[in-house]
Amino acid sequence: MRIGIDCDGVLRDFIPDVINLIKEKHPEHADKILEPTSWEWESWLPFWTEDETEKFVFEDNYERLFGPEAHPIHTSAYDWPKLVHWAKEQGHELVLVSAQRPHCEEPTRQWLDKWGFDFDEIHFTKLKQLIDVDVLIDDSPEKLDTFKNRSIERGSPICYRQTWNQECQKKYMTIDRLSDIMDRLFG
Numbered sequence: 001m002r003i004g005i006d007c008d009g010v011l012r013d014f015i016p017d018v019i020n021l022i023k024e025k026h027p028e029h030a031d032k033i034l035e036p037t038s039w040e041w042e043s044w045l046p047f048w049t050e051d052e053t054e055k056f057v058f059e060d061n062y063e064r065l066f067g068p069e070a071h072p073i074h075t076s077a078y079d080w081p082k083l084v085h086w087a088k089e090q091g092h093e094l095v096l097v098s099a100q101r102p103h104c105e106e107p108t109r110q111w112l113d114k115w116g117f118d119f120d121e122i123h124f125t126k127l128k129q130l131i132d133v134d135v136l137i138d139d140s141p142e143k144l145d146t147f148k149n150r151s152i153e154r155g156s157p158i159c160y161r162q163t164w165n166q167e168c169q170k171k172y173m174t175i176d177r178l179s180d181i182m183d184r185l186f187g
């Protein structure tokens, strides 16, 4: 089986890093950050327009947020060696399927190296449904829905639980940490 795994929100603790960086660089906004319950920046960073947040994240601070300094999700870093061992034993392949912007790909490769996330294959694409994986572990409602409806392998979406994908948790198999898939899928 080929297991597709997303990066941000599944391996990399991207949203908490964004929140902490805003607090560090713009303490005047610290108490105005809401709980991220949606993919729309403005719904939980109401003090900035969409364009302002995009600039903060993808222009001014992309090296910090996507490069080696960025933080992994603790349980993902902890579970990874177990997952690799299990995948080898079972004959599964681990495939990164991540929608990075072109200038964030190299920092992301460095980040994966630094934290030891060694994949059998790496795909950077927004069109995750075109990658031949049997399952896709992702946190994005939009990506999970598109994969469900249009996966070329008729693969199954697996929701990685986050505060911003509560609707998906009702529709799709949902995991709380990476190692859950070892029991949930094949137990």
Ligand SMILES: [Mg+2]
Pocket: 006, 007, 008, 009, 010, 138, 139, 140
């Ligand atoms: Mg993601």
